[in-house]
Amino acid sequence: MAGVEGYDWYYHSPEALSAQIRTPIEDFHGEDWVWRYKDIKGWSQNQHRNRINGVRQETPTAWEPKSKPIWFTEIGCAAIDKGTNEPNKFLDPKSSESFLPRHSNGLRDDFIQMQYLRAIHRHFADDEANPVSDVYGGAMVDMARAHVWAWDARPYPAFPLNTELWSDGANYARGHWINGRSSSRSLASVVAEICERAGIDNVDTSRLYGVVRGYQVDDTDTARSALQVLMVAYGFDAIERDGILEFRSRDGRADAQITGDNLVYEQEGMPTLELTRAPSAEVVGTARVGFVDADGDYEMRAAEAIFPDDALASVNQSELPLALTTGEGRRIAERWLAEARVARDTARFGLPPSGIPYGAGDVLEIDADGRRDLWRIDRVETTTFQEMEAVRVEPETYRPNESMDDATQTKAFVAPVPVEAVFLDLPLLTGEEQPHAPHVAMTSEPWPGQVALYSAPQDNGYVINKVLPISATVGSTQTNMAAVSPGRWDRGPALRVKLVRGSLRSVSEAEVLSGLNLAAIGDGQSDTWEVFQFANAELVGPNTYDITLRLRGQAGSDGVMPQDWPEGSRFVLLDGVPTQIQLASSARDVTQHYRWGPAQKPIDDSTYRHLETAFRGIGLRPYSVCHLRADSTENGDLTVSWIRRTRTGGDSWNQSDVPLGETTELYDVSVTVDGVVKRQTQVSSTSWLYTDAMQTADGTGEVVVSVAQVSESFGPGPARSLQLASS
Incomplete structure (x- = not known):
């Protein structure tokens, strides 16, 4: 408030700011306060002389020093990371003045707003900083007249949660509002009060950082148990030093650096740094935190953090009697999980008596035995040296995830609207599906919450078939997509897609090859879908994406790929949201009736839609053959050969051949000349002899040989064709 930037020094340019070149604020006439925009005391207690064209006037203005109290008509700071760097900055997408404070990462930070207001009030509560005027007998700054921007007349939490009524509600989380925040307490004050109630006076909470929105402590709880909940939630340590109980928020940053030369060993030949890693069976794979929702109706909520590819590891769960935002709950779960996994590495080492300054809670960066790690000391035992036990820490554990957004909204009333249904008769995608059952994707804007799908053999007597809780990501293309060879990357022009709702994301090529970003494109008919994958999805407009780097004709759908979509x-x-409907295998190719609409509405409501259709069971359809060729023999015959593909179990490289996938091996072979079918036959092997006599009998013209694998349950699959030399 009366120091550092704006008082002691300033940055003369943006480059100086980046390089931290600080220019002292000095005045030739000794009136430094003229240039100090923070020097309220200097401005109040001195005469004012104008500087006209840089020249100090000899005659002062009419201002009389100490003659009037100062009112702060607008003080405030946004609840955003590093908001105190520039307290006047704010975020509002609809404003040209929307900017982040300098060096801010843009995350919500209620604590910095609290600290800003506390700093102002504490500073001007001091008589030295805010002296009493001998002219009017009052304080220089009348804090009774200080006004904070902003206390909103709109009631909390209706504002900011009711964004349908107030569109600026989304700005609240990182804005200047103190509604819903002014009743919060600093973590340091809560810990100090718990200690005071327990009769513990010698405490130091100056290194505790955080905001407590609400905390329920039972009368039977001891101070230790009450503090334990806060330590778990906010990540801090309690340390006894020189008769003072210190509380410190963890940040994972090193308090000191030491090398292997500074370590001592207990016995000759023993390692100076003894490392231990807990067995995998003890590793936490999931952290689950229950808490009270601070921004809603104080209902119970839960947040969960799961370590990828570790679903079988243990689950740690804790119910916290704390009021938290959903973002804070997620951060606690993620920090807790990260701490538990990193702390499986423990170290035991010794320091000479000179290591006495280091104790429990200190973080040491140790460079020894070819590795450099950060270790937080948990236990110290003093013998002839300082024997220490520590756990590994990482600073990133205590940095909030930049992808998190604390903004919350109430569930606004949504008038039921008709829902669009897209039925997809698809090939097998994972091999675990019912091969005869189609998928359905539902979407609408707005989404009614849940959609019910009913089915019946006739247009009456409907029974529930599926309830879909989540909208699928459905859209339509705004550009065409030409056919390409399957099984290789399609680097052609972008396919532009406009979605009804939802979003797309880019993934790596390796993730595509692992099965991500699978999609279907079609003409709306249920059985003509091409399945493809994509790596890149670039947002180019509202709900509009350009999709590039594609793999076409996946799951055997290359056989129905048209020349152009x-x-x-x-x-x-x-993405797993479109789901298979219930359909008996006997109902394949049998017309069924379907009705769907908002689940909360009856089936005869006007929002329900109707479809009468049958499904072929494309999951049973054989793949088209590949590598179709014709080789001539010396006597003029043609040997037509191909390689079969399978729709099931064909992805393993350890097989000598792919499984047949059908009851018997059978192929339809046909010959057309100038579009007229001249010959049809069936063979049970992957070759067919087109003799010279057959060629002569079929006549001359444009000759095309087509081959399709046949399934007993489905019939022939898509045909692969080969044009022979015109004769």
């Missing part, structure tokens, strides 16, 4: 084709993201 035109503009207006349907697009469905196959």
Whole structure:
């Protein structure tokens, strides 16, 4: 308030700011306060002389020193990371003045706003900083007249949660508002009060950082148990030093650096740094935290953090009697999980008597035995040396995830609207599906919450078939997509897709090859979908994406790939949301009736839609053959050969051949001349002899040989064709 930037020094340029070049604020006439925008005391207690064209006037203005109290008509700081760097900055997408404070990462930070207001009030509560005027007998700054920006007349939490009524509600989380925040307590004050109630006076909470929105402590709780909940939630340590109980927020940063030369060993030949890693069976794989929702109706909520690829590891769960935002709950779960996994590494080492300054809670950066790690001391035992036990820490554990957003909204009333259904008769995608059952994708804007799908053999007597709780990602193409060879990267022009709702994301090529970003494109008919994958999805407009780097004709759908998917084709993201409907295998190719609409509405409501259709069971359809060729023999015969593909179990490289996938091996072979079918036959092997006599009998013209694998349950699959030399 009366020091550092704006008082002691300033940055003369943006480059000086970046390089931290600080220029002292000095005045030739000794009136430094003229240039100090923070020097309220200097401005109040001195005469004012104008500087006209840089020349100090000899005659002062009419201002009389100490003659009037100062009112702060607007003080405030946004609840955003590093908000005190520039307290006047704010975020508002609709404003041209929307900027982040200098060096801010843009995350919500209620604590910095609290500290800003506390700093102002504490500073001007001091008589030295805010002296009493001998002219009017009052304080220089009348804090009774200080006004904070902003206390909103709109009631909390209706504002900011009711964004349908107040569109600026989204700005609240990182804005200047103190509604819903002014009743919060600093973590340091809560810990100090718990200690005071327990009769513990010698405490130091100056290194505790955090905001407590609400904390329920039972009368039977001891100070230790009450503090334990806060230590778990906010990540701090309690340390006894020189008769004072110190509380410190963890940040994982080193208090000192030491090398292997500074370590001592207990016995000759023993390692100076003894490392231990807990067995995998003891590793925490999931952290689950229950808490009270601070921004809603104080209902119970839960947040969960799961370590990838570790679903079988143990689960740690804790119920916290704390009021938290959903973002804070997630951060606690993630920090707790990260701490538990990193802390499986423990170290035991010794320091000479000179290591006495280091104790429990200190973090040491140790460079020894070819590795450099950070270790937080948990235990110290003094013998002839300082024997220490520590756990490994990482500073990143205590840095908030930049992808998190604390903004919350109430569930606004949504008038039921008709829901669009897209039925997809798809090939097998994972091999675990019912091969005869189609998928359905539902979407609408707005989404009604849950959609019920009913089915019946006739247009009456409907029974529930599926309830879909989540909207699928459905859209239509705004550009065409030409056919390409399957099984290789399609680096052609972008496919532009406009979604009804939802979003797309980019993934790596390796993730695509692992099965991510699977989608279907079609003309709206249930059985003509091409399945493809994509790596890149670039947002180019509202709900509009350009999709590039594609793998086409996946899951055998290359057999139905047209020469061109035109503009207006349907697009469905196959991310697990589109689900298979219930359909008996005997009902395949049998017309069924379907009705769907908002689950909370009856089936005869006007929002329900109706479809009468049958499904072929594309999951049973054989793949088209590949590598179709014709080799001539010396006597003029043609040997037509191909390689079969399988729709099931064909992805393993350890097999000598792919499984047949059908009851018997059978192929339809046909010959057309100038578009007229001249010959049809069936063979049970992957070759067919087209003799010279057959060729002569079929006549001359444009000769095309087509081959399709046949399934007993489905019939022939897509045919692969080969044009022979015209004769």
